[in-house]
Amino acid sequence: xxxxxxxxxxxxxxxxxxxxxxxxxxxxxxxxxxxxxxxxxxxxxxxxxxxxxxxxxxxxxxxxxxxxxxxxxxxxxxxxxxxxxxxxxxxxxxxxxxxxxxxxxxxxxxxxxxxxxxxxxxxxxxxxxxxxxxxxxxxxxxxxxxxxxxxxxxxxxxxxxxxxxxxxxxxxxxxxxxxxxxxxxxxxxxxxxxxxxxxxxxxxxxxxxxxxxxxxxxxxxxxxxxxxxxxxxxxxxxxxxxxxxxxxxxxxxxxxxxxxxxxxxxxxxxxxxxxxxxxxxxxxxxxxxxxxxxxxxxxxxxxx
Numbered sequence: 001x002x003x004x005x006x007x008x009x010x011x012x013x014x015x016x017x018x019x020x021x022x023x024x025x026x027x028x029x030x031x032x033x034x035x036x037x038x039x040x041x042x043x044x045x046x047x048x049x050x051x052x053x054x055x056x057x058x059x060x061x062x063x064x065x066x067x068x069x070x071x072x073x074x075x076x077x078x079x080x081x082x083x084x085x086x087x088x089x090x091x092x093x094x095x096x097x098x099x100x101x102x103x104x105x106x107x108x109x110x111x112x113x114x115x116x117x118x119x120x121x122x123x124x125x126x127x128x129x130x131x132x133x134x135x136x137x138x139x140x141x142x143x144x145x146x147x148x149x150x151x152x153x154x155x156x157x158x159x160x161x162x163x164x165x166x167x168x169x170x171x172x173x174x175x176x177x178x179x180x181x182x183x184x185x186x187x188x189x190x191x192x193x194x195x196x197x198x199x200x201x202x203x204x205x206x207x208x209x210x211x212x213x214x215x216x217x218x219x220x221x222x223x224x225x226x227x228x229x230x231x232x233x234x235x236x237x238x239x240x241x242x243x244x245x246x247x248x249x250x251x252x253x254x255x256x257x258x259x260x261x262x263x264x265x266x267x268x269x270x271x272x273x274x275x276x277x278x279x280x281x282x283x284x285x286x287x288x289x290x291x292x293x294x295x296x297x298x299x300x301x302x303x304x
Contacts, residue, residue, distance in 0.1 A: 077129055082124050089117045182209070187218035194226070203230040221251035226259055239269040258293035259282060265300065279302050 092113055100161040182190050194209035207230055210223040228243030244264045248257070261284040268277035281304075288294050 075130060079127050081126060082120050082127070085120060089113050089120070119260045123244070180212075182212050187213060187216050190216075191218065198226060198230070201233075203234070206230065221247045221254060222256075223255055224250065225254070228260070229263070232263045232267065235270070237270045241267040258291050261288075262293040262296055265297070269304075270302070274304055 029268055081123070089214075161226050190209055194213065197209060207227055210227050213223040214220045221281070224243045224247035228240045228247060229241035231237075231243060241264060244260050244295035245268070247254070248260060248264075261280050264268035265277040265284070268274070268280065278301065281301050284297045285294045285301070
């Protein structure tokens with residue numbers, strides 16, 4: 001008998017690299033606007049954005065710094081040339097002063113050379129001022145520059161997080177509170193109390209009880225489903241879908257699967273993911289014909 005994963009286009013457990021989209025449509029980390037993410041998947045998206053921003057900043061700073069360095073080198077060459085020319089003109093002035101001949105001709109040449117020297121000295125002063133401005137810009141970039149070592153360190157941090165992700169997902173879905181209010185209850189007794197709270201619509205009390213059952217690894221597939229049902233009731237579609245996905249990944253032959261599939265499709269419809277919603281409804285109709293959920297699935301398909 002084919003398993004539920006084949007009828008649902010292979011419902012995927014989140015892999016350690018977390019790079020392939022889920023058959024739920026939710027949890028697709030490659031989407032421009034991913035939804036229905038678990039807390040671990042949200043952390044991956046956040047780290048990926050940080051890494052991309054850092055990479056872009058590093059590339060922009062490198063290009064800007066290279067451009068400024070080229071300009072500085074060019075200005076330095078011009079200044080050296082002007083200094084040499086000014087020095088040459090000064091020598092000519094000295095030579096003219098020592099020359100014999102017409103005083104008028106000598107004075108005219110001397111005045112022209114002195115004017116050239118003053119103009120070149122003014123140019124040199126202006127270029128030096130520009131050089132100082134560019135140097136200050138370089139200092140500013142260097143102060144904010146993301147070095148290759150820093151960038152590689154960020155990459156390694158993200159890779160380390162991915163390597164640890166698999167073992168993290170196999171553990172608890174939330175951090176246990178400092179003081180455990182359920183310490184005196186057995187898992188079976190806690191599950192019974194959680195069900196009573198759920199039936200009475202006391203979701204504020206029921207949700208942490210089911211989260212505690214997940215931490216204890218007591219029927220975690222059912223606990224995820226129940227939490228998904230409460231978020232579905234509250235119309236928190238993304239949250240509900242993430243819990244449904246986790247529940248299906250843990251136990252895809254559970255007796256509540258028709259309801260899980262129907263409510264997952266409803267979440268997708270509210271989130272605008274009509275294509276995947278249609279696939280779920282068709283799979284529900286095919287695998288569980290004659291059920292109340294299959295009848296509702298047929299009705300919803302007629303609206304798509």
